[in-house]
Amino acid sequence: MGNGGVDTGDLAAAITTGDRRALARAITLIESTRPEHRAQALELLDDLLPHAGGATRVGISGSPGVGKSTFIEALGLHVVDADHRLGVLAVDPSSRRSGGSILGDKTRMVDLVRHEAAFIRPSPAGTTLGGVARRTREAMLLCEAAGFDVVFVETVGVGQSETAVADLVDLFVLLVAPGGGDDLQGIKRGIMELADLVVVNKADGDLADAAGRTAGDYRNALGLMRPRWDGTPPPVLTASALTRRGIDEIWTTITTMAAEAADAGEQDRRRADQATSWMWDEVRQSLLDRLTSDGHTASLVTEVEADVKAGRCTPSTGARRLLVAGGPDGGTTTVAP
Ligand code: GDP
Numbered sequence: 001m002g003n004g005g006v007d008t009g010d011l012a013a014a015i016t017t018g019d020r021r022a023l024a025r026a027i028t029l030i031e032s033t034r035p036e037h038r039a040q041a042l043e044l045l046d047d048l049l050p051h052a053g054g055a056t057r058v059g060i061s062g063s064p065g066v067g068k069s070t071f072i073e074a075l076g077l078h079v080v081d082a083d084h085r086l087g088v089l090a091v092d093p094s095s096r097r098s099g100g101s102i103l104g105d106k107t108r109m110v111d112l113v114r115h116e117a118a119f120i121r122p123s124p125a126g127t128t129l130g131g132v133a134r135r136t137r138e139a140m141l142l143c144e145a146a147g148f149d150v151v152f153v154e155t156v157g158v159g160q161s162e163t164a165v166a167d168l169v170d171l172f173v174l175l176v177a178p179g180g181g182d183d184l185q186g187i188k189r190g191i192m193e194l195a196d197l198v199v200v201n202k203a204d205g206d207l208a209d210a211a212g213r214t215a216g217d218y219r220n221a222l223g224l225m226r227p228r229w230d231g232t233p234p235p236v237l238t239a240s241a242l243t244r245r246g247i248d249e250i251w252t253t254i255t256t257m258a259a260e261a262a263d264a265g266e267q268d269r270r271r272a273d274q275a276t277s278w279m280w281d282e283v284r285q286s287l288l289d290r291l292t293s294d295g296h297t298a299s300l301v302t303e304v305e306a307d308v309k310a311g312r313c314t315p316s317t318g319a320r321r322l323l324v325a326g327g328p329d330g331g332t333t334t335v336a337p
Pocket of ligand 1: 062063064065066067068069070071108201202203204207239240241242243
């Protein structure tokens with residue numbers, strides 16, 4: 001990346017021609033935490049925003065071992081065979097630069113990784129889920145500007161990351177495995193409520209019957225929950241990522257659901273809500289960053305925290321003191337972007 005000397009205009013132009021190396025460089029730029037890189041990243045994103053938004057954005061989640069990588073390889077190859085250009089991104093707050101767990105192990109995506117119509121990028125390293133998710137959101141916009149018309153965002157099914165991904169995409173797919181009994185695999189109700197489509201994977205061989213029963217269990221459970229925007233419960237399909245059975249039906253279902261949502265104005269509504277909530281997220285995060293990135297306010301944080309703990313001031317007064325100190329006129333010299 002050099003020493004901050006990126007010509008964002010040139011980079012933006014290269015991205016809109018579909019230049020993958022430019023896209024990869026731009027994603028590295030948005031993942032950088034250096035203030036001068038951040039300023040360039042925002043400039044680049046503003047430049048490219050008119051070119052973004054054109055993809056069908058699909059979130060894919062499920063517990064470890066359910067078959068996400070295998071499924072993304074199968075569905076991804078189906079999508080590129082249908083002449084789409086596919087970007088695959090991930091939100092994995094546990095990943096580290098050296099060994100992200102999601103997409104880091106690409107051995108199950110050998111053909112997709114090699115395909116010239118696919119662009120696969122592991123999760124950015126980050127300390128907070130919010131930070132990782134917002135960089136992924138920006139990477140998604142860059143992929144769209146580069147002409148990728150389908151984007152998958154993968155996340156591992158462990159709590160809050162599903163909510164973050166559902167906030168990024170048009171359609172959220174929950175992948176489950178055939179399970180014994182009716183416990184619905186301990187998947188939390190909140191996560192089921194995010195699903196627009198449930199896929200019971202591994203519906204092959206000895207597991208085929210169990211997959212059918214699991215699908216029935218999910219249909220029953222989802223039928224009792226809050227319906228989707230059009231009043232229907234999320235469809236439940238069975239598939240085998242391994243044998244690729246059911247993959248074409250899943251893609252047809254996804255494209256049909258996406259088209260219906262777009263026609264009804266639901267996609268625009270969802271994206272508008274998402275953009276607003278991302279903006280407020282950014283405001284919250286930037287305010288917090290300001291408080292901790294500056295030595296003066298950081299020590300004030302410690303002091304105010306001690307005062308609140310000891311009952312020397314109320315939490316409200318403490319909060320006010322910090323907000324004043326962290327605000328634009330708070331006497332700090334650095335302003336985090
Ligand atoms: P992830 O952890 O969710 O990404 O799951 P993986 O894609 O790594 O798959 C976990 C295991 O499940 C691997 O051994 C896969 O071969 C296996 N697997 C994935 N999909 C299927 C499937 O459709 N049928 C069967 N029988 N096994 C599968």
